[in-house]
Amino acid sequence: MLTQEQNERLTRVGPGTPMGELMRRYWHPISASADLSEETPTKEVRLLGEDLVLFRNTSGKVGLIEPSCAHRKANLSYGIPEPNGIRCAYHGWLYDETGQCIEQPSEPEGSRFKEKVKLKAYPVQELGGLVFAYMGPEPIPLLPRWDALVWENVTRSITSVQLPCNWLQCQENSLDPVHFQWLHHYYGPYTMSRKKGKDEGNAFDRSTVNRGRAHVKVGFDMTSYGIIKRRLLEGETEEDEWWRIGHPIIFPYTLRVGWGSTHSFQFRVPIDDTHTMHLLYQAVVPEPGETAPHQDVVPHEERPLYDENGRLNDTIIPAQDELAWVIQGPLMDRTTERLGVTDQGLIMYRRLLEEQMQVVADGGDPLNTHRDPAQNQCIVLPQEYSRYPEEYGGEKGPFQSERPHEPDVVGVLV
Numbered sequence: 001m002l003t004q005e006q007n008e009r010l011t012r013v014g015p016g017t018p019m020g021e022l023m024r025r026y027w028h029p030i031s032a033s034a035d036l037s038e039e040t041p042t043k044e045v046r047l048l049g050e051d052l053v054l055f056r057n058t059s060g061k062v063g064l065i066e067p068s069c070a071h072r073k074a075n076l077s078y079g080i081p082e083p084n085g086i087r088c089a090y091h092g093w094l095y096d097e098t099g100q101c102i103e104q105p106s107e108p109e110g111s112r113f114k115e116k117v118k119l120k121a122y123p124v125q126e127l128g129g130l131v132f133a134y135m136g137p138e139p140i141p142l143l144p145r146w147d148a149l150v151w152e153n154v155t156r157s158i159t160s161v162q163l164p165c166n167w168l169q170c171q172e173n174s175l176d177p178v179h180f181q182w183l184h185h186y187y188g189p190y191t192m193s194r195k196k197g198k199d200e201g202n203a204f205d206r207s208t209v210n211r212g213r214a215h216v217k218v219g220f221d222m223t224s225y226g227i228i229k230r231r232l233l234e235g236e237t238e239e240d241e242w243w244r245i246g247h248p249i250i251f252p253y254t255l256r257v258g259w260g261s262t263h264s265f266q267f268r269v270p271i272d273d274t275h276t277m278h279l280l281y282q283a284v285v286p287e288p289g290e291t292a293p294h295q296d297v298v299p300h301e302e303r304p305l306y307d308e309n310g311r312l313n314d315t316i317i318p319a320q321d322e323l324a325w326v327i328q329g330p331l332m333d334r335t336t337e338r339l340g341v342t343d344q345g346l347i348m349y350r351r352l353l354e355e356q357m358q359v360v361a362d363g364g365d366p367l368n369t370h371r372d373p374a375q376n377q378c379i380v381l382p383q384e385y386s387r388y389p390e391e392y393g394g395e396k397g398p399f400q401s402e403r404p405h406e407p408d409v410v411g412v413l414v
């Protein structure tokens with residue numbers, strides 16, 4: 001259980017809050033690049049409690065600025081893209097991607113008024129089909145070049161879902177390996193058998209209890225960029241990759257997960273205190289010796305949260321996770337929760353968040369800040385039972401030398 005004050009410190013992300021200040025030290029994926037096209041050159045976005053307008057000028061450059069024109073406050077998502085900025089729909093003032101007003105067409109010839117007009121703007125960068133924004137102080141850290149964002153020979157796709165709940169509910173799920181056994185192997189078949197019928201391999205029978213195998217223990221290791229999560233299931237040994245290699249939780253809110261040829265990220269982007277964008281990014285490695293087809297743009301699909309009956313979608317695994325987060329309410333009350341042995345990872349993660357908020361308050365760089373370009377060419381991440389591109393280890397990947405060991409935090413469950 002947390003105090004009300006602790007719960008607020010960990011969840012509130014608006015400007016000036018301790019968590020908001022920590023979050024502002026990271027690059028956030030706020031949109032798919034595909035969303036900013038010739039047909040849709042502007043987009044209203046909200047990030048860390050701030051409303052903003054994202055735009056692509058006709059030269060291809062992306063900008064992120066405050067939404068209202070400085071003149072008479074017209075919303076710039078209705079602006080017209082130009083080669084060097086966005087022109088307000090109302091009286092034609094033109095702003096570049098730094099927010100500087102560079103034209104005021106109806107002001108007197110030679111007027112220097114525009115030099116004094118500047119909108120708030122944040123730096124953006126595109127990588128792997130995503131637009132990332134940085135809202136923190138200078139010096140601006142490097143945008144981390146995670147492997148699946150930069151690998152060349154892969155097929156990528158992006159899916160996003162808007163969730164009416166706080167980001168921490170989403171992220172704590174990744175420190176909670178045991179939910180897999182219940183949410184995905186018991187509730188999942190239960191709901192699938194009701195919605196899709198028992199004939200499609202979705203049979204649910206309470207008497208056979210087709211839940212997943214029990215977790216014997218769960219383990220969590222600190223790394224330079226976050227936490228590695230490990231699980232040991234009944235019937236497995238510590239040589240199994242679920243335990244020996246595991247997969248990462250990238251600080252502060254990204255899960256790396258996948259299997260076989262699929263490498264994916266799940267970004268839980270805090271929109272504000274009660275809304276999160278769940279952005280699922282997938283890169284699929286082709287069969288050995290094959291080349292992935294060329295992609296001009298990485299496709300983006302927005303997945304609806306609710307079904308035709310107004311109930312939460314729950315027939316695929318990520319939607320079951322989203323259901324579990326949303327049904328905790330918009331902002332979960334952690335002052336009355338009751339944590340068990342299975343929740344060791346979650347407790348570790350909350351301590352880490354507290355510690356990193358303090359690092360920022362003391363003027364330091366928090367965990368997973370990148371400043372060395374030589375170390376940021378391609379950051380390859382562990383993912384159990386996965387095939388990597390051939391230049392990164394191929395069929396079994398580059399992490400096979402990992403040996404079983406006692407993690408930093410262990411929960412022994414059986």
Ligand code: FES
Nearest residue numbers: 069071072088091
């Ligand atoms: S309101 Fe934007 S130019 Fe007048």
Ligand SMILES: [Fe+2]
Nearest residue numbers: 179180184321
């Ligand atoms: Fe899950």
